[in-house]
Amino acid sequence: MKRPSIYVAAVLLTIILVLLPTSNYAWLGKFDLGSNSSTTKSTESGDSSKKNEGTSIPAVQQMKSLPSKKISGIMYYPLTNLVQSKLVQAKSKEVDGVVELTVNQDFYQLVRNVPVYMRNGIYHPLTGGDMRWEAKDFWLSESFLEGVFQPSSDSSDANSYAQNKEKILKMNADQMAEYLSFVQTPIKGSKMKKSDSSLPGAPRTYRNGIHEGVDFYTPTIGVPVTKNTPVHSLAEGVIVRVDHDYKEMSTPEREKILAEATTNNGQTPQDLLDRVRGRTVWIQHSNGLLARYIHLSQTEPKLRVGDKIKAGDYIGNVGNSGTSDGAKGNNEGIHLHLDLFLYGEWFWKQYPTLEEKYKILFRMFGQYR
Known part of the structure; x- marks a missing residue:
């Protein structure tokens, strides 16, 4: 007596799978259907910015989802939220105006209102807006953070930085x-x-x-x-x-x-x-x-x-x-x-x-x- 209802459910599910656009398959990933075919489709289709569980969203995109504000015409993001989102590791001292960041093993140091930053022991101009202290937090400019999360191919290597420091100390x-x-x-x-x-x-x-x-x-x-x-x-x-x-x-x-x-x-x-x-x-x-x-x-x-x-x-x-x-x-x-x-x-x-x-x-x- 229960078989007709099972057949009906199977037919309805088939119709849904045929008629739904592939971009809406993602919900199937929540269920174990004994096959990876549906979850594969959801990865390959739809908005490329949306990743399946186990794949991280690009850091720049995550950053841009955080609270921000314009200071002197430049977009800034608060350090506290960057740390809470696990985009950076940081040490800061408000009274001294110094922030140290670690991102992808690269080490950065900035000083409040100083237009220079240090990356792996080498100094660079901070052309996209100085680090600021606003609303009881350090704020870093969008252009600086974009460079941090998308470093250029000719940037210094973190390993060579450590090796050079060790050599100097000896x-x-x-x-x-x-x-x-x-x-x-x-x-x-x-x-x-x-x-x-x-x-x-x-x-x-x-x-x-x-x-x-x-x-x-x-x-x-x-x-x-x-x-x-x-x-x-x-x-x-x-x-x-x-x-x-x-x-x-x-x-x-x-x-x-x-x-x-x-x-x-x-x-x-x-x-x-x-x-x-x-x-x-x-x-x-x-x-x-x-x-x-x-x-x-x-x-x-x-x-x-x-x-x-x-x-x-x-x-x-x-x-x-x-x-x-x-x-x-x-x-x-x-x-x-x-x-x-x-x-x-x-x-x-x-x-x-x-x-x-x-x-x-x-x-x-x-x-x-």
Whole structure:
């Protein structure tokens, strides 16, 4: 008695399968019919953006489904949602303005309101909008994230980044001096003289921190420097930042920035420290070397982000921008501050003694006695 009803159900199911468009077969995948033919059809047909269970939706598409907003005309996505969606792994410190991302084994570092990012130890211009702090969260631009999720074929490899860092850390002072011997002095005719306060690691009590680079002052390099003194590239490289539109701070503005150190364990937050560096040019050189040329009075007007540059090319003039004297508008304290990174780390970090640092710097720039 039950057989006619079974036949009727079978006929109805057959009619449904024949008449339904293939794009509507996906619901069959929820049932075990003893055959994979229906689920195969659902994969091959319909909207290509919809994937079956076990296949991930492209990261860019997932990102664009998250909440977003326009900031200064640029589309941004909040870091919290990117992490919750498992699109990225991240560490962030709001008070310091720093975010570190890991995506597909690639490591990124960004600093709030700084137009540069580091990827696997190499620095690149952040042309699609700086990382921002809005609504109690870090926000990253759409164009930057698209590059993260769809990296170019010529991008640095995560494995080589780890290998390079390990190699650098194993170098003694002699080996590091040899490794960096390809550079030339940024101020023609200058050499380095022993001056402990100009070395990396020297204390900077006015901001409760330490000196992060090397200073080129008139008394310590053997040649006079003024706001007319040219600064030249250490070596060939690529421009990743050039501050053509820098505006000098007033003394109250600068003092307010430095006061922020009291709320950050005695350290000036990285995004604010970037402002007291004044007018800068950043060049990514070979061997993983990034040089930041700091406190410039002017930059070469023709320089553009992405430009290739040769050793000795003019990039700007010595100055005091970002310093207390720069805020006062005088001609005191004029010098070049030079920061040197190797694959994202301070080159001097592993050399605690003055002798080791001098050995490296004298090999790079020569010794002035």
